[in-house]
Amino acid sequence: xxxxxxxxxxxxxxxxxxxxxxASLLMLIVGLIDRLIRNWAWxxxxxxxxxxxxxxxxxxxxxxxxxxxIPRVVGPxxxxxxxxxxxxxxxxxxxxxxxxxxxKEDHITSSSPGLAGAIPTTLHDEPVGVTWRTVAFGAWLxxxxxxxxxxxxxxxxxxxxxxxxxxKRTIPPWFLDLMVSTAERLxxxxxxxxxxxxxxxxxxxxxxxxxxxxxxxHSASLDRAEAExxxxxxxxxxxxxxxxxxxxxxxxxxxxxxxxxxxxxxRQLKHVRELCCDLTVxxxxxxxxxxxxxTLLETARRLLSETTEPALALLGVFEEPFRLVSRLRWLxxxxxxxxxxxxxxxxxxxxxxIPVLLPMASADxxxxxxxxxxxxxxxxxxxxxxxxxxxxxxxxxxxxxNEFVAQExxxxxxxxxxxxxxxxxxxxxxxxxxxxxxxxxIVDRRRQRLTYIDHKHQTWVETPxxxxxxxxxxxxxxxxxxxxxxxxxxxxxxKSRRILGRKCRQYGVHSWRVGGGRVSNESWITVWxxxxxxxxxxxxDVMLYNMRVIxxxxxxxxxxxxxxxxxxxxxxxxxxxxLRAKRFxxxxxxxxxxxxxxxxxxxxxxxxxxxxxEDFEP
Numbered sequence: 183x184x185x186x187x188x189x190x191x192x193x194x195x196x197x198x199x200x201x202x203x204x205a206s207l208l209m210l211i212v213g214l215i216d217r218l219i220r221n222w223a224w225x226x227x228x229x230x231x232x233x234x235x236x237x238x239x240x241x242x243x244x245x246x247x248x249x250x251x252i253p254r255v256v257g258p259x260x261x262x263x264x265x266x267x268x269x270x271x272x273x274x275x276x277x278x279x280x281x282x283x284x285x286k287e288d289h290i291t292s293s294s295p296g297l298a299g300a301i302p303t304t305l306h307d308e309p310v311g312v313t314w315r316t317v318a319f320g321a322w323l324x325x326x327x328x329x330x331x332x333x334x335x336x337x338x339x340x341x342x343x344x345x346x347x348x349x350k351r352t353i354p355p356w357f358l359d360l361m362v363s364t365a366e367r368l369x370x371x372x373x374x375x376x377x378x379x380x381x382x383x384x385x386x387x388x389x390x391x392x393x394x395x396x397x398x399x400h401s402a403s404l405d406r407a408e409a410e411x412x413x414x415x416x417x418x419x420x421x422x423x424x425x426x427x428x429x430x431x432x433x434x435x436x437x438x439x440x441x442x443x444x445x446x447x448x449r450q451l452k453h454v455r456e457l458c459c460d461l462t463v464x465x466x467x468x469x470x471x472x473x474x475x476x477t478l479l480e481t482a483r484r485l486l487s488e489t490t491e492p493a494l495a496l497l498g499v500f501e502e503p504f505r506l507v508s509r510l511r512w513l514x515x516x517x518x519x520x521x522x523x524x525x526x527x528x529x530x531x532x533x534x535x536i537p538v539l540l541p542m543a544s545a546d547x548x549x550x551x552x553x554x555x556x557x558x559x560x561x562x563x564x565x566x567x568x569x570x571x572x573x574x575x576x577x578x579x580x581x582x583x584n585e586f587v588a589q590e591x592x593x594x595x596x597x598x599x600x601x602x603x604x605x606x607x608x609x610x611x612x613x614x615x616x617x618x619x620x621x622x623x624i625v626d627r628r629r630q631r632l633t634y635i636d637h638k639h640q641t642w643v644e645t646p647x648x649x650x651x652x653x654x655x656x657x658x659x660x661x662x663x664x665x666x667x668x669x670x671x672x673x674x675x676x677k678s679r680r681i682l683g684r685k686c687r688q689y690g691v692h693s694w695r696v697g698g699g700r701v702s703n704e705s706w707i708t709v710w711x712x713x714x715x716x717x718x719x720x721x722x723d724v725m726l727y728n729m730r731v732i733x734x735x736x737x738x739x740x741x742x743x744x745x746x747x748x749x750x751x752x753x754x755x756x757x758x759x760x761l762r763a764k765r766f767x768x769x770x771x772x773x774x775x776x777x778x779x780x781x782x783x784x785x786x787x788x789x790x791x792x793x794x795x796e797d798f799e800p
Contacts, residue, residue, distance in 0.1 A: 192315055193593055197243060200243035201239070206441060208234065208252075211252075213450065216232070224520070227527050229455060230532050244543045360409055375394045379397070385398065393420055408481070411474045411478070418462045419459055422458070457509055468518050482506050580773070581774055586605070588765075589766075590762075596765075603618065605617055625725040625728060627724060643793070673690040673692070685712060686711055686748075687748070709750055710751055749770070
């Protein structure tokens with residue numbers, strides 16, 4: 183039971199965690215824009231801006247669009263902070279005993295042959311205990327239930343007032359006739375019920391499915407003009423659909439009650455909504471708008487010192503009387519003459535704002551995964567710093583970058599994502615260099631030489647092609663090399679998908695390891711490869727073959743892997759059950775012509791040349 187609660191809490195945090203910072207950032211941005219434009223922008227435009235906040239709260243926080251602005255600004259800073267944090271953490275990873283089976287996190291790398299023969303990891307059984315996310319989830323539930331109960335209690339009280347008023351039947355006939363004529367003027371087909379109460383300070387409406395107009399007891403003594411203006415404002419709320427929007431605000435306030443910025447955003451939205459409602463009334467009154475303005479002013483004189491919203495779930499004329507000044511200023515303008523441009527501008531704010539401001543997950547972060555990465559271990563060496571002798575470099579090449587991600591899924595939804603490895607490959611004329619897992623392999627087809635660079639120990643070895651392990655590995659490394667070998671089979675399929683706009687054919691790869699007379703660590707991997715690439719695939723195949731030899735793929739497996747035609751641009755492995763699973767995913771995120779930095783195709787300066795590989799790690 184506790185394990186199930188922990189899983190539910192993980193799923194909850196997978197949504198709430200990213201949504202907390204994303205929605206808060208959006209509210210601050212919208213609030214800043216609103217403050218800059220509030221003195222001259224049409225209220226409809228400001229209303230549309232605050233509507234973006236509500237839309238953001240109902241769409242997944244993992245939504246990403248390539249043209250979104252916020253990931254371009256926040257993403258680089260966020261990654262720098264993460265890298266600095268990881269750099270400060272001590273490396274506490276345990277050292278594996280010799281011969282101990284490795285895990286997928288250690289050895290699955292990018293689009294090298296190491297992918298298809300990697301060992302899958304299993305989901306580790308963790309001790310059952312209450313996690314901090316479970317505690318936070320419980321606190322969230324308590325708060326949500328409490329606020330919902332308050333809302334239900336208040337709504338029940340309003341309904342009780344309504345029943346009592348129906349029994350008294352004290353609504354003046356002239357008031358009903360006036361409401362009917364006002365509704366016809368606004369084009370409203372459905373009329374609300376009316377409730378007079380001594381406990382209400384100002385007119386308001388509530389109820390989504392069965393709307394009710396709540397009026398102070400003294401409203402029946404208003405003159406006809408004042409009563410008409412009050413009715414026009416409240417019925418305009420119904421005409422505009424503000425009760426539905428207000429209901430959505432209440433639901434979101436209940437769900438995201440822990441975010442204090444949402445309370446502030448809801449109050450801003452209420453204010454601009456009242457402005458828009460006033461302008462709707464002005465659009466019908468036109469030259470008589472000044473009379474409506476005078477009615478607001480006279481009615482509000484005794485209410486300016488208090489907030490008159492009776493409680494949640496109500497929309498009223500004077501929800502926040504201290505903001506009446508800005509409403510009166512807008513009513514001085516002939517806004518009905520520019521009604522169409524204002525509505526068009528508001529629509530454009532929504533149309534442009536949704537794809538530009540709302541997607542906050544970076545499309546480049548590990549194949550559009552959840553941007554909340556946590557890095558594990560050291561990042562692999564990337565040979566782009568210009569180190570080296572400079573004998574080869576500053577020439578046009580094709581740059582390929584891959585990112586390998588481990589993702590935990592609960593009920594199919596990502597709750598935790600780790601960027602496990604980054605690799606890159608540079609393909610020039612008759613020379614190719616691939617870096618992954620702190621190793622670089624350079625194949626020079628002109629010289630028929632392979633260079634193996636060990637960045638961990640800062641050594642390098644050069645050997646003639648084709649690579650022959652006894653001539654490359656020292657006796658100790660050769661012993662380690664032969665302990666475990668990989669084997670498998672490749673099954674081509676008729677399916678395909680596109681990665682970076684390139685058509686990739688799908689292959690199924692069944693792999694396993696053989697060591698000590700037994701077969702272990704079977705895995706079924708899906709690979710996508712493309713022949714639509716701007717470089718010589720035969721050169722790439724030469725490097726792949728020799729890397730497969732280094733990674734100790736047996737002859738049968740090497741022959742099977744040759745069925746995969748082209749550049750391996752994607753790989754996926756899933757493990758576990760529907761309730762809880764792990765997904766390992768590798769994808770090409772960059773494939774473009776670039777000028778190779780100096781030293782790309784040479785061992786870095788300061789590295790020591792060895793005759794053989796002395797510290798081989800399988």
